[in-house]
Amino acid sequence: MLKPEIEDGPLWSEEPSLADPQFRADVLAGLDRRPRAIPARWFYDRRGSELFEAITDLPEYYPTRTERAILERACPEVATIAGAGRAVIEFGSGSSTKTPILLQAVAPSAYVPIDISGAFLRESSRTLSAAFPGLLVLPFEADFMKPLTLPRTVAAASKLGFFPGSTIGNMTPLMATDLLRAMRASLGEGALLLIGMDRIKDEATLVAAYDDAAGVTARFNLNLAERINRELDGTIPIDALRHVARWNDDRARIEMHLEAVRDLDFTVDGRPFAMTAGETIHTENSHKYDPRSARILLRAGGWTPIAEWSDPAGLFALYLAEAQAERPAP
Numbered sequence: 001m002l003k004p005e006i007e008d009g010p011l012w013s014e015e016p017s018l019a020d021p022q023f024r025a026d027v028l029a030g031l032d033r034r035p036r037a038i039p040a041r042w043f044y045d046r047r048g049s050e051l052f053e054a055i056t057d058l059p060e061y062y063p064t065r066t067e068r069a070i071l072e073r074a075c076p077e078v079a080t081i082a083g084a085g086r087a088v089i090e091f092g093s094g095s096s097t098k099t100p101i102l103l104q105a106v107a108p109s110a111y112v113p114i115d116i117s118g119a120f121l122r123e124s125s126r127t128l129s130a131a132f133p134g135l136l137v138l139p140f141e142a143d144f145m146k147p148l149t150l151p152r153t154v155a156a157a158s159k160l161g162f163f164p165g166s167t168i169g170n171m172t173p174l175m176a177t178d179l180l181r182a183m184r185a186s187l188g189e190g191a192l193l194l195i196g197m198d199r200i201k202d203e204a205t206l207v208a209a210y211d212d213a214a215g216v217t218a219r220f221n222l223n224l225a226e227r228i229n230r231e232l233d234g235t236i237p238i239d240a241l242r243h244v245a246r247w248n249d250d251r252a253r254i255e256m257h258l259e260a261v262r263d264l265d266f267t268v269d270g271r272p273f274a275m276t277a278g279e280t281i282h283t284e285n286s287h288k289y290d291p292r293s294a295r296i297l298l299r300a301g302g303w304t305p306i307a308e309w310s311d312p313a314g315l316f317a318l319y320l321a322e323a324q325a326e327r328p329a330p
Contacts, residue, residue, distance in 0.1 A: 058212045109136070113140065225241055
């Protein structure tokens, strides 16, 4: 298998900036916690975003190509249901590689990509603007985990949320429910949400997707430690950590960890920490859903499923849901 062409060093040049206060708080709290854990959202600095895009092209990583094929087939039907003229709001847009499939089908009035990685967001927005010269593109750098006040230009428009890639699986069920409710609050009653969810399947296929032979996912995971060193004056010895991916069947999720291969001591932001060999920092979850649990999750988050598509092998699913008026039981 050919290794993706990504250099070992950074692929960008930018002036150093002050660390995000929330990044500092989450890292310090996560290293104090037992077991240690740092939220996966902090993978996505510029380097992490580029590495993730490389992961999506790997042969072992089936979700991206599978979801793209589903989108090609489903988007004409999405357009029929949604109608023309909605503002498309994409949560965690990244490089927006799947977005043109949707935009070509639904003829939106505007496109608002939302991402926490500002530099990456602006670059991908410029690329998309060039591909759709008549479309109003309004990049929005923000943390979409909370309800957002969208740009005034689209405030009164009917909205179609877009959340591809099974990113919802990175959250625990409680966090995923909170996120779906935040999306509902951001988009408003009557909005639609097109969302991807990865399905439960055999363990070997799942683990390979998160521990590829070329080691790109390992580099993505280790970049979190490198980011801590870069932005928080960390002294973590990167060569003392290894990437681990494992299937937790009880929780229906892949877990990623950084495991200490030897005893180590280091500092972050001037504070001392120690890990013993075999101890880990839990860096990511990727929950998988069967059709019933996916629909339950959507309903718990305030969204009523109205359409569903999958691939012939049942690897991945795409759901269209509506923020209908809430009503008392039954």
